[in-house]
Amino acid sequence: MRNHIYITLVPFLPSVLAYPAKLLLNFATIPPTHDHEALVGEACFELVVSAVLVLLGGLFSGLTLGLMGLDELHLQVLAGASESSIEKQNARKVLKLMKDKGRHWVLVSLLLSNVVTNESLPIFLNGAVGGGIMAVLISTASIVVFGIIPQAVCVRYGLAIGAKCVPFVDALTWITAPLAYPIAKVLDHVLGGTSETHVYKKAQLKTFLQLHRTGAEPLLEQEVNILQGVLELGAKHVGTIMTPIEDVVKLSADAILDQDTLSKIISSGCSRIPVYEPHNPLAFIGFLLVKKYDYLLNRPIRDLQLSVLPEAPPSINCFQALEYFQTGRAHLLLVSKTPGIPGGALGIVTLEDIIEEIIAGEIVDETDRYVDNVHKITARRLTTARIMHGIVERSHFRHSSLDSYESTLADDDDVPVKHRLDELDELDELDEVDGSSASDSDSQPPSEHQIEGRSRLNSRPSKTYGTISL
Numbered sequence: 001m002r003n004h005i006y007i008t009l010v011p012f013l014p015s016v017l018a019y020p021a022k023l024l025l026n027f028a029t030i031p032p033t034h035d036h037e038a039l040v041g042e043a044c045f046e047l048v049v050s051a052v053l054v055l056l057g058g059l060f061s062g063l064t065l066g067l068m069g070l071d072e073l074h075l076q077v078l079a080g081a082s083e084s085s086i087e088k089q090n091a092r093k094v095l096k097l098m099k100d101k102g103r104h105w106v107l108v109s110l111l112l113s114n115v116v117t118n119e120s121l122p123i124f125l126n127g128a129v130g131g132g133i134m135a136v137l138i139s140t141a142s143i144v145v146f147g148i149i150p151q152a153v154c155v156r157y158g159l160a161i162g163a164k165c166v167p168f169v170d171a172l173t174w175i176t177a178p179l180a181y182p183i184a185k186v187l188d189h190v191l192g193g194t195s196e197t198h199v200y201k202k203a204q205l206k207t208f209l210q211l212h213r214t215g216a217e218p219l220l221e222q223e224v225n226i227l228q229g230v231l232e233l234g235a236k237h238v239g240t241i242m243t244p245i246e247d248v249v250k251l252s253a254d255a256i257l258d259q260d261t262l263s264k265i266i267s268s269g270c271s272r273i274p275v276y277e278p279h280n281p282l283a284f285i286g287f288l289l290v291k292k293y294d295y296l297l298n299r300p301i302r303d304l305q306l307s308v309l310p311e312a313p314p315s316i317n318c319f320q321a322l323e324y325f326q327t328g329r330a331h332l333l334l335v336s337k338t339p340g341i342p343g344g345a346l347g348i349v350t351l352e353d354i355i356e357e358i359i360a361g362e363i364v365d366e367t368d369r370y371v372d373n374v375h376k377i378t379a380r381r382l383t384t385a386r387i388m389h390g391i392v393e394r395s396h397f398r399h400s401s402l403d404s405y406e407s408t409l410a411d412d413d414d415v416p417v418k419h420r421l422d423e424l425d426e427l428d429e430l431d432e433v434d435g436s437s438a439s440d441s442d443s444q445p446p447s448e449h450q451i452e453g454r455s456r457l458n459s460r461p462s463k464t465y466g467t468i469s470l
Contacts, residue, residue, distance in 0.1 A: 046124045053121045054142045058150035060114035063169065066154030067162045068107055070094060073198055078159075090163035097166050101173050104191075105184035109176045110169070202231050225360040233357055238321050239314025241357055242335045242347030245282065250274045253285060253302040257293060265290055272332050274309060274348065275301055283342030284309050287332055311339040314346060318354055325351045 075098075078091035097106065121142070154161050162169075173180065200208060206228050212219045219227075249268040253275050255261060265273060271290050277283040286306030293304060310324070311334045325331050331351040338344030356363055 050121060050124045050142075053117050053124065054146050057114060057117040057121065058147045059165075060110050060117060061147050062150035062154035063162065063165055064107065064110040064114065065151050066158030067094065067098075067110075067169070068103065069155065069158055070162065071198070072098065073200075075159075087159065090159050093163040093166045094159065097170060101170070102184060102188065104187040105173055105180060106169060108180040108183045108187070109173045112176050112180055113172055206231055222359070226358060229358045229360040233318045233322070233354075236318045236357060237315055238312065238318060238333065238335055238349045239346065241318065241353050242314070242349045243353070244347050245345045248274060248348045250276055250281065250284075251288065251301055252276060252278050252281075253300070254278045255301050256298055257301060257304070258298050272307075272350075274332070274334065275306055276345075277342065280343065282345045284311075284334055284345060287330075309334050311336045313337065313339055318357055321349055322351075322354045325354065 072095070075091045075095050078087055079095055080088075082088040082091065209219065209224050209227050213221070213224060249265075249270050251261070251273050273288040273290065274284050275286055275288055277285055287309045288301060288304070289307050308330065309332065310330050312321070314335050314337070321333055324333070333349045334345055335347045335349055336344040337346055352363055
């Protein structure tokens with residue numbers, strides 16, 4: 001506050017420093033009379049008015065630059081999401097002024113006031129210094145020098161100063177309304193109104209996000225990629241992200257669901273298998289949800305109840321596909337050049353494909369051989385210290401290798417896979433019970449169910465069981 005007072009007193013300095021010598025000279029050469037005292041009083045009055053005009057001129061020019069330099073979109077962001085309550089309140093004050101009066105009305109009022117102030121200054125200086133070129137030089141120097149300081153301050157603290165001066169500017173608009181309001185309306189008609197808020201286009205938003213990689217609170221690389229991926233999602237078609245039909249894991253309708261089929265499905269790592277008509281691999285009749293069938297029945301796939309496989313042209317955008325997946329009707333979409341007519345299959349799009357486009361990266365699970373099915377980029381599963389911070393992989397406790405699981409099936413064919421999966425589920429249940437009761441294990445002995453299950457599992461030969469996600 002003290003700094004603002006000092007800045008306010010600065011415009012008085014040229015006038016104060018310019019006239020002491022003149023006043024002393026007048027007192028020394030002219031005998032004191034009543035007319036002389038009136039002349040001195042008038043000169044002092046004109047001096048004060050000149051200083052006030054210099055101050056107002058700087059204030060008007062500073063407010064013009066400061067208020068007009070505030071972007072309305074930025075003000076709306078500050079008014080709604082600023083962490084500072086003072087900044088939020090200041091933004092709301094300035095927004096209200098701009099919406100009630102309009103930017104053109106405020107602009108014209110400030111410019112007219114500044115013009116009147118600057119043109120009046122030489123008149124009052126003429127009486128104070130006796131006219132001539134000296135009045136013009138002093139007024140020009142005062143406007144240039146002491147008009148720069150308020151402008152620089154208002155540019156730096158435009159929002160805070162503008163909010164403090166809102167009542168003053170509001171009163172000024174009404175004072176200058178007879179002249180400023182018609183001019184503002186003409187500007188609105190010629191240049192267009194200022195009621196519409198400028199918003200960024202998608203391409204501008206992506207550049208805007210790039211600029212936020214650095215700064216006081218920079219966005220993470222992954223955050224920028226995800227936000228940009230969301231912005232680009234509506235412009236991408238499913239035909240550009242689909243897995244080609246020749247690379248899709250699929251089954252024929254006359255295939256028998258037996259242990260061999262189960263092994264193939266498990267090795268593929270897929271939970272939904274498209275089913276096609278025999279001898280026509282481009283005509284699909286539905287898809288098989290792996291977790292819902294029992295391979296012990298040894299039945300053909302055509303005899304099972306298949307889930308509906310939705311079809312869509314390759315021209316639909318990824319947002320539409322995502323909205324369809326969100327309905328829960330299916331998480332698999334067949335891209336076809338003839339939707340509804342068999343034989344036009346082009347590829348498959350899954351919910352995982354859409355998520356990969358959103359995060360602008362590939363999701364590689366335990367069974368994926370390639371990062372990208374289209375370009376056949378081999379999955380390397382590399383990690384970094386930042387990614388692994390706080391994450392523990394207990395590989396010595398439970399293996400998740402499908403190869404180990406398949407080798408177990410080959411070494412112990414006499415044990416049905418269905419029973420093997422049941423034992424894995426039972427082992428998981430026992431682990432959950434043990435984990436939930438670890439805190440009070442000293443006071444509560446294990447239950448008979450836990451002892452019986454542990455003894456039965458431990459009595460079997462030592463094998464490595466893989467965790468399988470169906």
